[in-house]
Amino acid sequence: MKKVLLLAVFALASAVTYAGGYRVSLQGNKSLAMGHTGVAVINSSESVFFNPAALVYLEDKFSISVGVHGVFSNIAYQDAETGANARTDSPVGTPLYLYASYQANDWLAFGLGVYTPYGSSVEYEEDWAGSHLVNNIDLQAIYIQPTISFKINDKLSVGGGPIYVTGSVNFNRNLNRTLTDLEGNRANVTVDASGVSNWGWVASAMVNLTEDLHIGATYRSEIILDAEDGDADFENVPNSPLTPFADTTFNASLPLPAEMTVGMSYDFCENWTFAFDFNRTFWDVYESLDLDFANSEIPDSKNARNYKNSSIYRFGMQYEATKMFTLRAGYYFDESPVREGYFAPETPRNDSNNFTAGLTVNLGEHLQIDASFLYSHFKEVDASYNYYFENGVAVPFKGTYKTNAFVPGLGLTYKL
Amino acid sequence: MKNILKYTFAVLAVGFVSCEPEFDSPVTDDGFYSSGSADFSKYVSVGNSLTAGYADGALYITGQNNSYPNIMAQQFSFVGGGDFTQPLMNDNLGGLLLGGSQIAENRFVLAVGPNGNPGPVRLDGMPTTDVSNKLSGSFNNMGVPGAKSFHLVAPGYGNVAGVPTGAANPYFARFASSESATVIGDAAAQNATFFTLWIGNNDILSYATSGGAGVDQTGNLDPTSYGSNDITDPNVFAAVYSQQVDALTANGAKGVLVNIPEVTSIPYFTTVPTNAIPLDAATAAQLNAQFAAYNNQILPGLVGIGLISAEEAALRKINFSASLNNFPIMTDDDLTDITTVLQGPPFNLPAQLATLLGQLRQVNANDLIVLPASSVLGSTPDPNNPQGVIGVSIPLTDQYVLAASEQARVTAASTAYNATIQALAGAKNLAFVDAKAALSRVANGGIVYDGGLLTSQFVTGGAFSLDGVHPTPRGYAYTANLIIQAINDTYDATIPKVHIGNYGTVTVTNN
Numbered sequence: 070m071k072k073v074l075l076l077a078v079f080a081l082a083s084a085v086t087y088a089g090g091y092r093v094s095l096q097g098n099k100s101l102a103m104g105h106t107g108v109a110v111i112n113s114s115e116s117v118f119f120n121p122a123a124l125v126y127l128e129d130k131f132s133i134s135v136g137v138h139g140v141f142s143n144i145a146y147q148d149a150e151t152g153a154n155a156r157t158d159s160p161v162g163t164p165l166y167l168y169a170s171y172q173a174n175d176w177l178a179f180g181l182g183v184y185t186p187y188g189s190s191v192e193y194e195e196d197w198a199g200s201h202l203v204n205n206i207d208l209q210a211i212y213i214q215p216t217i218s219f220k221i222n223d224k225l226s227v228g229g230g231p232i233y234v235t236g237s238v239n240f241n242r243n244l245n246r247t248l249t250d251l252e253g254n255r256a257n258v259t260v261d262a263s264g265v266s267n268w269g270w271v272a273s274a275m276v277n278l279t280e281d282l283h284i285g286a287t288y289r290s291e292i293i294l295d296a297e298d299g300d301a302d303f304e305n306v307p308n309s310p311l312t313p314f315a316d317t318t319f320n321a322s323l324p325l326p327a328e329m330t331v332g333m334s335y336d337f338c339e340n341w342t343f344a345f346d347f348n349r350t351f352w353d354v355y356e357s358l359d360l361d362f363a364n365s366e367i368p369d370s371k372n373a374r375n376y377k378n379s380s381i382y383r384f385g386m387q388y389e390a391t392k393m394f395t396l397r398a399g400y401y402f403d404e405s406p407v408r409e410g411y412f413a414p415e416t417p418r419n420d421s422n423n424f425t426a427g428l429t430v431n432l433g434e435h436l437q438i439d440a441s442f443l444y445s446h447f448k449e450v451d452a453s454y455n456y457y458f459e460n461g462v463a464v465p466f467k468g469t470y471k472t473n474a475f476v477p478g479l480g481l482t483y484k485l
Numbered sequence: 486m487k488n489i490l491k492y493t494f495a496v497l498a499v500g501f502v503s504c505e506p507e508f509d510s511p512v513t514d515d516g517f518y519s520s521g522s523a524d525f526s527k528y529v530s531v532g533n534s535l536t537a538g539y540a541d542g543a544l545y546i547t548g549q550n551n552s553y554p555n556i557m558a559q560q561f562s563f564v565g566g567g568d569f570t571q572p573l574m575n576d577n578l579g580g581l582l583l584g585g586s587q588i589a590e591n592r593f594v595l596a597v598g599p600n601g602n603p604g605p606v607r608l609d610g611m612p613t614t615d616v617s618n619k620l621s622g623s624f625n626n627m628g629v630p631g632a633k634s635f636h637l638v639a640p641g642y643g644n645v646a647g648v649p650t651g652a653a654n655p656y657f658a659r660f661a662s663s664e665s666a667t668v669i670g671d672a673a674a675q676n677a678t679f680f681t682l683w684i685g686n687n688d689i690l691s692y693a694t695s696g697g698a699g700v701d702q703t704g705n706l707d708p709t710s711y712g713s714n715d716i717t718d719p720n721v722f723a724a725v726y727s728q729q730v731d732a733l734t735a736n737g738a739k740g741v742l743v744n745i746p747e748v749t750s751i752p753y754f755t756t757v758p759t760n761a762i763p764l765d766a767a768t769a770a771q772l773n774a775q776f777a778a779y780n781n782q783i784l785p786g787l788v789g790i791g792l793i794s795a796e797e798a799a800l801r802k803i804n805f806s807a808s809l810n811n812f813p814i815m816t817d818d819d820l821t822d823i824t825t826v827l828q829g830p831p832f833n834l835p836a837q838l839a840t841l842l843g844q845l846r847q848v849n850a851n852d853l854i855v856l857p858a859s860s861v862l863g864s865t866p867d868p869n870n871p872q873g874v875i876g877v878s879i880p881l882t883d884q885y886v887l888a889a890s891e892q893a894r895v896t897a898a899s900t901a902y903n904a905t906i907q908a909l910a911g912a913k914n915l916a917f918v919d920a921k922a923a924l925s926r927v928a929n930g931g932i933v934y935d936g937g938l939l940t941s942q943f944v945t946g947g948a949f950s951l952d953g954v955h956p957t958p959r960g961y962a963y964t965a966n967l968i969i970q971a972i973n974d975t976y977d978a979t980i981p982k983v984h985i986g987n988y989g990t991v992t993v994t995n996n
Contacts, residue, residue, distance in 0.1 A: 143504075143505055143506050144506070145505070145506045145507070145508060147508060147511065147513075148512075149512055149517075150981060150982070150984075151981050151982065151983055151984055152512050152518065152560060152563045152981040154511070154512050154513060156505070198987070246936070246986055246987050247958075247959075247986075247987065247988065247989035247990070248989070249547070249989060249992070250994075251577050251594070251608070251992065251994055252546075252547070252577050253547035253550065253577065307992065307993050307994040308994050308995050309595075309596070309597060309993040309995050310597045310601075311595070311597060311603060312993060447506075449508060449509055459936040459937065459986070460936070460937060462936055462937050464935050464936050464986060465935070469508060471506035471508050472506055473504060473506045475504060
């Protein structure tokens with residue numbers, strides 16, 4: 070039995086997890102194990118995120134899922150022209166989620182979701198070759214989403230709710246390629262803003278074509294995080310009127326783009342489910358990362374990003390092997406929103422192939438353990454960021470990047 | 486169940502450890518770059534201040550970290566290069582102490598003055614590098630600021646007891662292996678597999694920076710009789726240089742020889758314009774009236790009695806105009822001294838006026854005025870006499886001007902040195918770097934790099950530090966790239982160069 074299970078797990082784990090830009094597609098262990106599909110899957114309270122309209126079809130009166138993913142991501146950089154090379158030593162990210170659903174009656178369900186769909190945590194070696202672009206960044210956004218789900222009839226349901234977002238950002242980079250204090254320490258700035266909040270919304274629909282074939286669609290709105298009066302802390306700046314970098318405050322806007330997901334799921338051979346999601350993220354809102362410093366003597370920092378909208382293609386399978394075990398696997402292809410020439414090292418994402426697997430262990434009637442694993446594979450890429458300027462002259466930052474990510478996850482589901 | 490989880494997580498754990506992203510061909514792999522036919526496992530650099538990383542009128546730690554040998558050594562690490570040690574100073578002030586009293590000034594920094602204009606000033610602070618604190622061990626970087634070619638082979642050049650009298654060098658005294666050690670001996674003893682040698686600059690430079698105050702010793706084969714501002718005889722240079730190359734190649738080591746740039750490539754001689762004295766019409770007319778007798782009677786009279794030539798008389802004529810572009814007056818040691826003659830008949834001038842006119846002429850377009858003159862020209866040394874203006878009524882002294890005749894001596898000597906260097910590089914199959922041509926390109930048009938243009942413009946050009954003679958880190962990085970190119974060409978190596986835009990220029994700070 071053990072042997073069979075292991076084989077099954079690793080056979081299914083053919084190949085996909087992260088996502089382009091600073092999107093972190095880790096919104097539930099069950100869904101992630103199936104290639105992060107779920108817009109048309111009626112499965113668990115994870116539907117609060119994937120498709121609120123599906124909540125009304127859940128069998129359980131009450132269900133709550135909590136979980137965490139451990140994000141082990143690595144970036145290697147090298148420039149064959151100079152021999153410069155660096156590796157990130159990023160802290161392990163631990164995005165959390167919590168989903169709860171409650172069936173009020175036959176046609177009405179309520180839900181609550183807390184999740185973190187956007188974020189980034191990258192830490193390069195200090196003063197590495199690209200330190201004028203980034204030394205380290207930590208970006209977090211927590212979404213809190215009360216949800217309502219209506220069944221219109223057996224074929225159609227709708228759902229949605231408001232989203233409250235609270236976010237924080239901490240970003241450090243050197244001021245330029247050369248400025249130091251008298252002791253040779255590189256001048257740098259840390260910008261920090263937390264408790265930045267705003268509102269958005271989600272709306273979705275689900276259509277049951279047959280008992281086994283479902284299609285779903287979910288739209289999550291764009292939310293702009295406007296950081297106001299964040300702290301800008303300048304370090305190692307020489308004492309000179311020529312370098313007027315005194316600590317000040319800053320304003321900046323960081324967009325959390327809208328996304329549209331459509332997909333289908335099909336139950337077959339009693340115990341099997343296949344799911345496909347197509348996801349479009351509207352990254353074109355991310356044109357530039359601009360830091361507007363309050364101190365007028367300090368030039369504002371403009372960092373062109375010019376992202377493009379990008380697509381993700383997701384495939385997932387589920388097999389209810391025994392009463393105790395449900396096995397899952399999936400794959401997704403994730404298009405990078407980064408255009409050529411805009412490859413900035415704080416989110417060095419090219420297209421990725423992502424492979425997922427996981428399982429649920431039923432411990433009695435009420436309790437489940439959900440586990441998942443994601444491996445993100447990025448091809449080695451020669452890329453450059455061409456929009457860094459020194460005295461009006463563009464100074465491209467070029468090199469070869471190789472990125473990967475491993476994301477094990479563990480969750481608990483309790484249902485009544 | 487338990488076992489399955491255990492097994493699963495064990496597999497995952499192994500996966501994370503071995504799953505750092507790996508490039509198809511990492512630059513850090515052996516063989517990505519080639520050392521060609523050279524061996525960089527032990528690199529020793531020999532030279533003067535340029536090799537030591539001297540900048541901004543001082544030697545200090547961050548400057549040393551950006552010395553061209555240190556930059557090269559970092560790149561050599563991709564092709565089997567070993568550790569590279571330098572006799573680091575004790576601080577970033579750069580001054581020197583000897584037995585507690587300061588014997589060398591701190592570095593220059595670019596400070597904004599009360600008038601809002603930035604300019605070089607010496608950094609405040611008590612230096613902590615005492616020459617009598619001997620460093621232990623040997624150092625890969627054998628660059629000794631101030632060293633001339635023959636100093637490298639002079640026993641006792643690192644004897645701290647000789648520092649006060651000028652018989653020894655304070656920088657070498659910090660790390661010489663013994664009181665009688667020679668620089669070249671200590672370098673050769675390290676048994677390097679690869680070396681660079683860049684020496685000879687000071688053999689002409691101190692003459693030039695002193696406005697030709699020294700003596701051209703061409704023809705004098707005894708360097709122990711030279712003054713500190715003298716030009717070294719080219720035969721002396723050839724003999725000691727050849728001796729040094731022999732010492733460094735005795736074990737079969739490969740290396741690089743670097744030639745001597747022209748002084749006219751460096752901002753120390755090109756920053757202060759020769760004709761920037763502004764005069765209004767009244768002042769110009771008054772001055773011309775004062776010098777009318779000198780121009781029209783004295784000078785022709787001296788030609789008439791055969792004391793000076795007609796050419797010299799023409800050179801000595803003084804003429805001012807109502808413009809911003811008057812040449813200052815100066816005393817020139819190369820002119821015939823007519824002080825005594827002028828006090829006798831038929832001129833019968835008073836002693837003070839005769840002294841003023843004794844070796845007087847106006848600076849001309851063929852002269853070079855040195856950088857320190859910028860704070861002297863136009864100044865009034867006697868606050869009670871606003872009429873006593875240097876360059877207008879008080880001649881600029883000879884030390885501030887490198888006259889055409891003096892430049893010719895410098896050029897003649899450096900041309901001879903460079904012929905020796907290039908011939909030896911050819912004879913010994915060593916790489917040769919034409920620093921003279923390269924620096925001339927920086928001075929004439931500049932070098933395009935990924936952040937702009939590198940020029941020899943003082944302060945803003947990026948190539949030269951605030952002393953106007955020594956490069957900035959960016960200038961040294963440019964030098965390192967030149968040498969790496971020569972190594973790659975000569976030894977079929979593929980050592981990567983650096984981005985010079987990643988290296989800084991002048992340091993701004995206010996005391």
